[in-house]
Ligand SMILES: Nc1nc2c(ncn2[C@@H]2O[C@H](COP(=O)(O)OP(=O)(O)OP(=O)(O)O)[C@@H](O)[C@H]2O)c(=O)[nH]1
């Protein structure tokens with residue numbers, strides 16, 4: 273199935289039905305009085321989240337959706353039927369933004385959650401409504417109002433507890449295979465993973481978390497190089513990011529430079545995302561000596577100004593992965609406890625999600641304009657890091 277994680281659609285709610293102008297005409301009833309009924313309301317447009325689908329591919333083909341309009345009222349005080357609501361099914365994890373105003377409209381993060389995105393028009397009034405003691409035969413009716421119309425940008429951000437960030441070939445998919453039953457493709461060439469994959473990691477029975485393997489990020493991703501930045505949005509919902517670094521890569525400086533480039537891309541995309549919980553995981557420790565490992569690790573700490581956690585693993589042989597998963601599980605359980613005990617923490621998380629959404633959107637929209645600026649800042653960052661590292665370790 274095709275994986276589509278961003279679509280723009282146009283939704284229009286139904287128009288309200290017009291009120292009816294009619295008078296009672298019956299044998300032997302003179303001046304029967306007004307009997308024009310009201311119109312029916314227009315149908316609303318709802319989005320409903322479902323865990324049964326995981327792509328928005330259907331919205332690539334049909335992009336314009338309209339709910340049914342209400343029908344006009346009729347004589348004998350008959351109200352016109354209301355238009356049926358239109359219910360569009362989207363995957364769980366979809367965020368919705370008004371494409372014209374940029375306003376963040378909502379986030380459908382739970383199965384069955386629904387949201388009205390366009391309100392149906394109000395019905396028009398029939399002439400019966402305008403009857404009064406001074407006007408027994410009103411000829412006045414009103415028209416139904418138009419339904420709301422909106423252009424929506426819908427983005428899917430997959431739901432996972434732990435997200436993997438790293439350059440191609442760093443061993444992200446190998447890690448997912450090592451710790452879960454998922455079987456993403458592994459190969460020794462870049463961009464083996466083309467769409468996000470999920471794996472469930474069971475630490476013990478009833479204690480498990482979901483890990484998301486996303487396509488690798490390379491220098492220049494912000495210009496659209498490789499698979500670009502668009503997959504980074506799938507890391508926004510994760511509670512913790514694992515930055516997987518291939519410690520065996522190239523010369524002594526290379527892992528540190530590569531790590532800094534990945535973090536630079538991440539902060540350009542969303543500074544809020546780059547400040548969320550992140551752990552470093554040095555992979556492929558089987559390919560370096562003990563001394564090399566220490567030296568390269570120090571260079572990474574220096575290049576990233578790192579004060580957080582660092583793990584060392586060999587995803588291929590599963591060395592060090594059990595401890596890492598245990599610690600991830602405890603961290604996630606602790607986070608969940610905090611959020612359920614302290615509503616202000618849950619609220620802060622919600623606000624952070626909105627901030628990340630806004631930042632990433634602004635960034636993606638501005639890419640075309642400041643391409644050259646990003647280029648030069650990336651080159652100078654790489655040069656600066658190489659210089660610093662060379663100075664310190666030569
Ligand atoms: N020796 C060794 N090789 C590893 C280790 N982890 C991964 N590899 C190898 O590194 C190569 C790339 O691994 P992948 O898991 O496909 O890397 P990835 O990060 O998912 O790459 P993309 O999907 O292209 O972004 C494969 O040939 C793996 O066998 C490890 O711990 N030790």
Ligand SMILES: [Mg+2]
Nearest residue numbers: 444445464465
């Ligand atoms: Mg992969």
